[in-house]
Amino acid sequence: MGLIKMKLFKIFNIQIKISYLIFFILIFSMFFNYFSRLMVLIVVILIHELAHCCVCVYYGIGISEIEIFIFGGVAKFQKYIEENPKQEIIIALAGPVSNFILVVIMLLIMNEFNIGANYMIQLFLTANAAIGLFNLIPILPLDGGRVARGIVGHYVGIKRATYIVIKLGYCICILLFVVGTYMASVYDIEYVFISFLSIYMFLSNRKEKENIDLIFAKNLILRKKSLFYEGIMDVKHIIAMESVDTKNIFDEFTLEQYCIITITDVTGKVVGSLSESEIIDAIIEHGYNITLGDCYGLKTKDEF
Numbered sequence: 001m002g003l004i005k006m007k008l009f010k011i012f013n014i015q016i017k018i019s020y021l022i023f024f025i026l027i028f029s030m031f032f033n034y035f036s037r038l039m040v041l042i043v044v045i046l047i048h049e050l051a052h053c054c055v056c057v058y059y060g061i062g063i064s065e066i067e068i069f070i071f072g073g074v075a076k077f078q079k080y081i082e083e084n085p086k087q088e089i090i091i092a093l094a095g096p097v098s099n100f101i102l103v104v105i106m107l108l109i110m111n112e113f114n115i116g117a118n119y120m121i122q123l124f125l126t127a128n129a130a131i132g133l134f135n136l137i138p139i140l141p142l143d144g145g146r147v148a149r150g151i152v153g154h155y156v157g158i159k160r161a162t163y164i165v166i167k168l169g170y171c172i173c174i175l176l177f178v179v180g181t182y183m184a185s186v187y188d189i190e191y192v193f194i195s196f197l198s199i200y201m202f203l204s205n206r207k208e209k210e211n212i213d214l215i216f217a218k219n220l221i222l223r224k225k226s227l228f229y230e231g232i233m234d235v236k237h238i239i240a241m242e243s244v245d246t247k248n249i250f251d252e253f254t255l256e257q258y259c260i261i262t263i264t265d266v267t268g269k270v271v272g273s274l275s276e277s278e279i280i281d282a283i284i285e286h287g288y289n290i291t292l293g294d295c296y297g298l299k300t301k302d303e304f
Helices: 018-028 033-058 085-112 121-136 142-155 158-186 189-230 246-250 276-286 292-303
Strands: 003-009 014-019 063-069 073-075 235-241 258-264 272-274
Touching: 014 018, 014 033, 014 073, 018 033, 018 142, 018 272, 033 063, 033 085, 063 085, 085 121, 085 142, 085 158, 121 158, 142 158, 235 246, 235 292, 246 276, 258 276, 258 292, 276 292
Parallel strands: 014 063, 235 258
Antiparallel strands: 003 014, 063 073, 258 272
16 A cells, blocks of 8 residues: 655646655754755656656656655656657656756856855755666666666567566665665664665565566457457467477567467477467466467367
């Protein structure tokens, strides 16, 4: 169950929401002179998320809302951007790039008008640089993780790419936890924040597997409908022995192509073929453990 969020205002018909926890932290920060820091951080995060939204608008992808919470922000899209690796890469990069552009613009203004780096300017520069760099870490659902998935997904498909980046994310989170714990015990207790952040990212990273499974299932269901209306689709051919489980074949399915499976016996002789839809129907009815041979046997039995 997610945190309750408070509606603030709308920008270009995009609802901006903030976690009530952030709201109470802001009130609390007034008594400890942290209010200005938090406000700058929230503004920088909001600009970061709006940069994502601008690119989404360019691609015709709707955005319902932006949520600001204790560890950052997230823009909620009305379409799965994961389905198009190229778009996902560009949309993901828009956030960090906007932060770096703001740093460059501020430095140019300071140089042009001979402005010194006072406390607020230094805070603005540091916040943008930190958020930009942090989001480039290859952990899902951070922008760096989305870029990594988009690049890998171009070669192995979005589902397998997600699993690869999730495993990479686990390793990085464990490393950050160890580093944060060590620095907190040796240098300053404030570094324990890194450990807590790594735990939060670890859990968020794991949730991405559930998200991609839902996206993948949705697209597989829609595949028949798309093929029926359009009449044409890119195909992926798979050759497998009849003893192979359908689960192993299902793991080879991608969002980008429709699969046709050619079945052979132990001698290499072609037994027959099955479509992606027939494999999915067999899995739904009989489970993952049914073999291709059994699946093809059911098909021929139904035909007769």
